[in-house]
Every structure is written in structure tokens, then in C-alpha cells.
Amino acid sequence: MSDILDEVDEAQALVAKLTELAATEQLLVALDFDGTLAPEVDDPQHARALPEARAAVLKLLALPGTRVALISGRAMDSLEHVANLPDSVLLVGSHGVEFRLDTPDATVNLDTAELEQVDVLSELLEDVAAGLDQVWIEPKPAGFALHTRLATERDSRIAHLQALSETRAEIAGLTVREGKNVLEFSVRSATKGEALLHLKEYAKATAVLYAGDDVTDEDAFAVLGSRDVGLKSGPGKTIAEFRVADPREVAGVLALLADLRSKA
């Protein structure tokens, strides 16, 4: 019984906070993609935002004083492809390495040393993936994601251990992030928290909603202020103020925010 009461209290607190947020002067709605707008799927190329999430994003985009951004671990070209949203949506790819704001230039210019590190990374991770079933690498401008979603638990563990020890032995200062069935390696360090702060300033936002589902989203939750709202999608430890069960419920929150803001 007390669980139900807790859930009711939390839902009421979320609605109250969204009502405040909806009245802010310049709103930034910043969203993670996989696991937040789009349910997880086995092939990353097939991930798509739920239709109701997409509809809510388009409704928010049309409102005055409102910007929408996606902050993703995906490479920019992959994010543009799967999100397929209007150009007015601000995009951040590769966990904050790539930006597509209102001007089209999103190129990452790696220096010679970084390019060499990417080559070394590629060789090492390709070797790891080649020796294990259902382990594969996804290239990004400044690194790679090592995917293990369909691998056995044993192969997945071996892949992570081998990849970590070999890359760390060869490349100094490598950024490694753990996500859902994925280990990400980047020769440029950046976090979703830094990206969110940049977007907040760029959009002159007076308040922010940030929603995300994975460990890397915790960096974004960490930079939110008292007027902002952090929304965790799904299970797992979080510092976000609020939690919903899955992308379907995230879509519900976005639709409610759009509705409240259109009336505010």
C-alpha cells in the first residue's frame, strides 16, 4: 500500500514541477535518444523514437520560447538518421564531441595525434571483436563503441576485459564509458553534462528538462539546477529527481509538458 502512495506522491510532485517548468521564459527540453525516446533494439540502425514521443517533440518545437535538443552517445550522422527530426532540433553526438546547432557545420577535426590513436584503437578493437561471437564495433568520428548485446555473458565479459586492458596499455588518456551492452572508447574527452551546459547557455534557457536512461546521462543530471527537471527512464541507480518506467512514459511526460506549455 505504501508503495502505491509513494507512486501517487511522486506523480503529483512531477506534475507540479512540470507545471512550473512550463511557465518558464525560455525552455530547453534536452533528451537522450536510445532507451529514452526510442526503445532498445538489437540493431542500433533500426532504433526509432516512439510515434507518441516524436509527436510530443514536434509539438514542443512549435511552441514559442522553446528549444528541443537531443544529446546522444551516437555519432552525429547516425543520430540524424535515426532521429529524423527538423533542423531546428539542436543535436549533440558522440557524448558531447559533435554539435549541430543552428549552423550546419558539425565536423570534428581530429589532430594528427588523435587520428593515430583512432587507428590504433581500430586495430585493437577489431582484433577483440574478431575473436568473439556477436561482438562488433561501431565507428564514430573520435572512437568506437564495442557492442556485446547479443553475445553470451562470458564473451561479453572477455570482450570488455581484453578491450580495456589492451587499449589502456597502448593509448594514454583514452576516455572509456560503459553503457547498456556497450563499452565506448573515445580519443576526445567530453561529457553529456558539459554538452548540456553549453546548450543551456546557447539557448539562453531559463529552465531545462533533461531525460535519459543510461550511466552517461548521469553527467547531465549532475549539472541541473533547482528550476530544472531530471527524468530517468527505466531502472538503475540515478541522481535524477524523477523516474518513469520506459520510453512510453517519457513520451507521456513530454506530451503533458507540451500541453501545459501551450496553455501557459
Ligand SMILES: O=P(O)(O)OC[C@H]1O[C@H](O[C@H]2O[C@H](CO)[C@@H](O)[C@H](O)[C@H]2O)[C@H](O)[C@@H](O)[C@@H]1O
Ligand atoms: O546516448 P544514447 O542516445 O542513449 O546512445 C547510447 C548508445 O546507443 C546505441 O546503443 C544502444 O542502443 C542500441 C539500440 O537500441 C542497442 O542495440 C545497444 O545495445 C545500446 O548500447 C548506439 O549504438 C551507441 O553508439 C550509443 O552510444
